[in-house]
Amino acid sequence: MTSEIGGYNFAYLDEQTKRMIRRALLKAVAIPGHQVPFGSREMPLPYGWGTGGIQVTAAVLGADDVLKVIDQGADDTTNAVSIRRFFARTAGVATTTRTAEATVIQTRHRIPEQPLREDQILVYQVPMPEPMAKLEPSRAETRRMHGLSDYGLMHVKLYEDIARFGQISISYDYPVMVNGRYLMSPSPIPAFDNPKMHQMAALQLFGAGREKRIYAIPPYTDVRSLDFEDHPFRAIRAPHPCGLCGAEDSYLDEVVTDNAGGRLFVCSDTDHCAERRACGHVGDDGVAEAAE
């Protein structure tokens, strides 16, 4: 078990810190959706780039784990590449871009399209763990509200949306009730991904570095998106098939292709899209691309 670069402990963090984080993780798993404070460390990347997620990953990573890191669903963006290389160098673990091969997946703002398994862990990067932060500025008060399960205020926000826009306009970071008890921020994933959290086979861990909070959803836990009886939650996606692989059930990114207003809708999950194309699925624009 040797690191690729010398002078650092396995996975960068010292063992005491990792133990501290694991204790927080155990407590978080025991109380699904509850925010557990932890002693967040300075990491060699700025707040907002995944300091929370990277510490959780460091604490759960073993030498034979296979790590995948995605940012907005893509494996090839700066943030994803940097974090993947960080662990490759400080822990010497194998890395992958393929969802099926990974044992630990650190993510920013997406859940992979492919259903996860019991032997996988999904680690979320969380900028703001408190779902009611924008509604109630007092941290003491939101803690009291969690303690008493007093979540009328969150519904007020949904009410306001419907009153103003005719529907619930929250498109990402859509609040959920975990195990029927705690209100939780799912991190800024699209609301489209919310249903994937419900009864997921994989363990879901959440780390907020700047806010120094960890929370978790154990496997097979109820996760419900907040809604009204007459305005039920709906997972919204762009009404197009993927231009490259033709998928009609995946979350899409809109890509501007030229200066003439040309647009292309493609899977946000790059691995999912590549897998599908490898299996022979071809979208409208994919054919054109192949013909060039």
Next chain:
Amino acid sequence: MSAVVLRTEGLAKDFTLHLQGGVRIPVLAGIDLSLAAGTCVALSGPSGAGKSTLMRALYGNYRAGAGRILVRHDAQMVDLAAADPRTVIAVRRTTLGYVSQFLRVVPRVSALDVVAEVLMARGTDLAEARAVATELLCRLNIPARLHGLPPATFSGGEQQRVNLARGFIGCHPILLLDEPTASLDPANRDVVIGMIADAKARGIAIVGIFHDVEVRDSVADHLFPVMPLQEAA
């Protein structure tokens, strides 16, 4: 002889003015008044003798200094001088009515509802209470166009008639009338005399202060003299 519905025994009242160095002003002493159903007792005596004070003491508005005020309420005699506030409120709601000299105006409440709320406080529904109130106001010559307005802007005579309607609507078995005709013209005065006579005929007992001797003689069965204490002593 009809049943006695109100009786005082040794009723006394004095005021202690703490802001004037604790001066004690005795006003009433040894009042033994008895009132039977269907009769009217008029309090008589010079002004300043304490007639209004006695009236207010009977209503529980002034606290009795000594003695008892026995009122027939729910088939038993209740001593208002010793009763707790909630009992006094209950007695006022169903047994003891009071028409003060001046209407206490409540902002924004219409004349109709000022009168009707007496019945609504007993659980009568709004429509029925208003119907009875309308009838009474009309009998007292308050034009219908005024019924929906708050009485604050009414003339003194109109306010007094609204006050009378409020006092009579409840058909309390005992009614206290403090100068009910003071600011009324002859026609309306006769209406009130008629209403008092009707009330007596229905068995209602009345204690009144009437400045107008003509009114007094036409409604009172007995005079109860109230004398200034200094002179009486």
Next chain:
Amino acid sequence: MNEPRLLEANGLTLHFGAIPALVDVDAQLWPGEVLAIVGESGSGKTTLLNVLAGRIRPDSGVVQYRAPDGEMLDVHAMPAPALRGLHRSDWGFVQQNPRENLRMGVSAGGNVGERLMARGERHYGDIRAEALRWLAEVEIDADRIDDLPRVFSGGMLQRLQIARTLVTHPRLVFMDEPTGGLDVSVQARLLDLIRSLVARLGIAVVLVTHDIAVARLLAARIMVMQRGRVVETGLTDQVLDDPQHPYTQLLVSSVLAA
């Protein structure tokens, strides 16, 4: 009168340092009754209100509330979640400054609906209909339902607070100077509104005010407080028309006749 009491306090004593805020105060409240607590600033009336409502713990003494099922609850001994539960459905609290109670960044309708949602209502259409009904009750136009309270006048804010408080049909409402700081004409409208709503819905109210005209208009019974003690209590009209205690006489004689 043996009707069961809704709220009962015995021997309440509270000191702020060396200052006695409450000295051996007893209080009773029956269902559907309005009780006024009057006295000058610093007499302890707002402190008493907060102690009765379970918001400040007394040094000694007991406050008991009769739950709808008849059980007497010790307000200061009950678990925090239970007390909060009371405060968000069975009880209401109307503050002098409506901004302390309202959410200024949330629409009028959202403010009225919050207690319904906190109680578990999850039907948007029902919540909105109820909010509209309550805005009408407090004489706020239906087309203001989506406006933010920050554009409302002081009187409207206070009426909105009352709608927000009464929407769950509480049995007991605590009011702290509800007409304080409002223009006289605005005050009259608000008083009339409180008076008719309370009478029609049969709500019991503990009302703190320094304005004895407000007490006379709304309350059947009154408690006069001075330096943390109840110096006189009884029928409102009797206490105000025939005050016995020197302090009550001072209070009554200090009022300008309109």
